[in-house]
Amino acid sequence: MSALPRNVPSVIEPPGVQWLRSSYSTGANNCVETARPDTGFRAGLLAVRDSKNAAGPALLFSPESWKGFLTAFR
Template sequence: MPAPPRTIPSSPALRDARWLRSSYSTGANNCVETARPTTGALAGLLAVRDSKAPDGPALLFSPGSWTEFLNGVR
């Protein structure tokens, strides 16, 4: 099974994803949004996109990679 791509256009591939905005986001739309696709080849990955560009690309992370990223930021 080939590995999924690292980025994917948000609009077609993640059309039905439920995007959540960070609780730290202000009304100025200056934060990130995340989604967890539940179907298809992207199921189980975490998608992250810029809230200012919802039709732009999304970065895809495995659960372990996302946890490592968060631990590094902390």
Template structure:
């Protein structure tokens, strides 16, 4: 079994991704943005759009976000 990469340089592989900003954003640019990629969810810091992004499986992301509700 091949492990998935844990982060991908946004500037080289995620340029064509359609990033969505959190609806909880205050407009101060202190939130996260997400994009769907090949069955995974990429998450990046809105203050550093050219920086790395973390990749999550749908199940992992659902578990992570459920912990905060």
């Protein structure tokens, strides 16, 4: 990855940010959620947070960094 993810509080969300959970998720809330903010300083980044702690921090990734992570993960 070219840049480290940034850890930011997810409680400071711009209006209209919709968090999505994987379709593979179970009711146990043991997964991550993602969002793509389209306004403010987070615009164009991918936000990732723990579904068990929705008010907790989120990591922000550039599209290139996220793609690199997924490629390495597979």
